[in-house]
Amino acid sequence: MKKRILAALISVSLVAMSLTGCGSSAETGATGDQGELNIFVWTEYLPDSVVEKFEKETGIKVNVSTYSSNEDMLAKVKSETAGAYDVLNPSDYMVAQLIAQDMLQPLDFEKLPNFSHIGESYKNPAYDPGNVYSVPYMGGAGAIVVNKDKIDMDITSYADLFDTALEGQLVVLDDFRAVIGMTAKSIGYDMNETDTAKLAEVSDKLMELKNNVVLYDSDSPKSALISGDCAAGMIWSAEVAMAMEEVPSIEVIYPEEGAYLFFDNWVVTKESPNSENALKWINFVMEPENMAMILEEFPYLCANTDAIELMGDEYSSNPAKNPPADAIAKGSYVENLDASTLDIYSEMWTKLKE
């Protein structure tokens, strides 16, 4: 008798446990009778509330998947069936790559009236002249973050992060272009350096970082700072902002050499089966009120000037949320490299992580 009860209990809990695995992403009365939309976006970059609002207003069922690096996104998109994702959110250089590989479809701007809210300075970027394929979303910098309670020394540049006093304290992005670029800048070279002799020096300098970094994290680097496992590092600027809200002693610093900058954009895949819905989504996000909702939760640098006005002072005067103009002016974007140079970067990264 006892054995039977035990067996029954176990079976029930097994079933219960397996069922909890089912059904995860935002299920909120989206009837799906207006069709579907598959969005592929950065982690910690799109609030559920905004997605739900879209679903309610349009009746479109939205599926959100996430990634934490451009290369991861590219690998996934290429390995899935064509059209598995309708909307992507690649960074600057990645947009160029996608265009070159003919993976995007041109946008129909008649369906994107809200494009008028985007600031002029953000229109017509070098990586997509004339905004044929993309619309800017948010961006920021690979900013330096410091917990003043734990670190005495003054950190003002990327070069300072290599100081041996910071041994075992740092968290940096798990992003080889960002970290190698930062290293190149710290010794006065280009973010997108190609000269092999100079790259050899960058490689040596990079090794100096090894002892200082304990964590490579592009998913949610603020966690390590909030929990106290790390005291400083180089992470996304908005992540710094979020960390600052939890731990007041945390500060943001834009490096003297000029920060690593990035800007992410909405694009529609060439094979997208739901391009109508994709355009509806992109237009929806550019609505200032919706963009403001996003900025509330993930306070990055924003291309939507009308949305920024809605945010008020608290946002615009916070250097972590809204990087100051001079930091942006000094900064540099990641650009695409040729295969052999990319190989050198890859090898450097392998060496660092071994």
Added chain:
Amino acid sequence: MGTIVELTGVNKLYGKNHVVKDLNITVDEGEFLTLLGSSGCGKTTTLRMIAGFEEPTTGSIKVEGEAIEEKEPFERNVNTVFQTYALFPHKTIFDNIAYGLKMKKVPKAEIKERVFEMMEMVQLSGFENRYPSQLSGGQKQRVAIARALINRPRVLLLDEPLGALDLKLRKQMQLELKRLQKKLNITFIYVTHDQEEALTMSDRIAIMHDGIVDQLASPTDIYEHPATRFVATFIGETNIYDGCVTSVTDGIATVTLENGAVKVKCDDSFSILEYATVSVRPEKMRFDTKAHEGFELVAQVKDYVYVGSVLKCIVSLPNGNELKIERLAGQELPAIGSIIYPYWEPEDGVLIHNDSYKIFKALDEIKLA
């Protein structure tokens, strides 16, 4: 010969299960003592307590005067031969036998010498490099014996060692074991449920049932003078009569049974109005065509059973009980259906106290007090 093993007041309980009850046994040096009984009587438990695999709940166990009940098996100077042999399957016969010496850190040369000596003694020479899986049951048994004996234990414990062997081999091994025991002059404590085995090999037998020792005596004594009803019925065949003692005169008791009065020899521990049991072996039963003096039994011949050398005659009494009379084949016997008057010589029977007698005696004492 002195006492070598002494169990005093030994009890073993598993939870509420009282498996061994207040055991008192002394084993003499150099004797072959058997614990005999059916399964569940506590004989194996007792043996395991002497070996050290179980700890007595209360009581003491002494070997050569030294109390060992708290010692681990490897601290005791006794060795065991297991029912399932328990040979180490991953070791050669040589290594199996040498194991005990290796544990005692005996020098290699001496080990080699003694192992070969022992192997010769159990007639296993040449098998040293084989593995247990390559041996027959009988051979494995001999390895088990050699492995135990090589340590020159003061006492060898054997737990139904011949149980798995066929009849012929078993008889052969019984003789070998007895021979070994006499030759090495080691005390053997042997456990079995096979009474024939016990009677053949033992110097003394302890008959156990239900956790107590009913009788501890030589095979002859046990057979001829069983101390309890259980012993009488357990060993050999017998005819059992329950009745009440009506008179005791000059060492002969008159016992009134349901079927009438009989006479049997008795000692002075019996008193009138005591419930007692009479036990008479079939071969001691006699009969007559007319009533024999002192015996009131009347029976009718039911059947004959031919068992090779003897003939068993089954007769039935008025109340339905049956008696067995045994005769050598070839002797004259009454026909089936005829009426006979069974009797026996009083000294051929045994009078046994009926257990419930003790209760009456106790009650009596309380009354008197």
Added chain:
Amino acid sequence: MAKRSKHEFKSNTMPAIVTVGPVAILLLFLVVAPLIFVAVMSFCQTDEFYNVVYKFTSVNYGKLISTDYLKIYAQSLLIAFITTVLCVLIGYPFAYIIARTKSKKKQLFYMLVIIPFWTNSLIRIYGWRTFLGSSGWLNKLLMVTHLVNEPVDFLYKTGTTVLGMVYCFIPFMVLPLYTAIEKLDGSLLEASSDLGAKPVKTLFEVILPLTSSGIFSGCIMVFIPCLGYFFVSNILGGGNTDMIGNLIERQFKSANNWPLGAALSIILILVTLILVKIYQKLGGDMDNLGV
């Protein structure tokens, strides 16, 4: 003369085809074909858009001989080895106690080992990260009891990775060990003790040799998967110490160099095959590998 029945099979091929056939075809598609694909890819190149170009090159294998990659292989082997040894040392007493307890709770103890298995190991490793962090429970406990004054850095070290690996793989060690130890004949242990062996001696002379098949099985079941694991070193090791798994994963994701990833995978498969061969030669039980 009786004629042979028409239905009598002249050989064993027909039954064999019917029973084994479907499985063989399945294996062909699901295992053999992908393996061939990976092998082919390992000899290919990429262009600047990370697309695979089907032109033969041995450059990928050439890279593997570089000290960086060899160092990573060596590290992975070392970590896998240490993990395996720790699993044996911790797992054996554990399995022994469960297997030989006469308590009625034996089933319960066995389940306690298995149940955590039912939760995704990724989630459990994240759990460890939270637990060991500077503001995690372990540090909180240490601070509250004044054993330390500042939080201790448990995370993001090679040791943390090993801890996570051992935690993930202990059940793989305990299960085969349990099976082997349960089969152990208790009377052998009694015999050993009876013959004068102290418990430690009995352990080395009787118990370990007779359960060695379980130990072997367990070692293989831990060592081989351990080589390929990457998420434990990512999450608990901070992404600091790359193992072969990390390297391979990166080629298929961020580095977008599938041919190199394929070459690394082929090497890993070869290493695994060699290990299994060694296991077999040492007398390992091939039938119980799936325990």
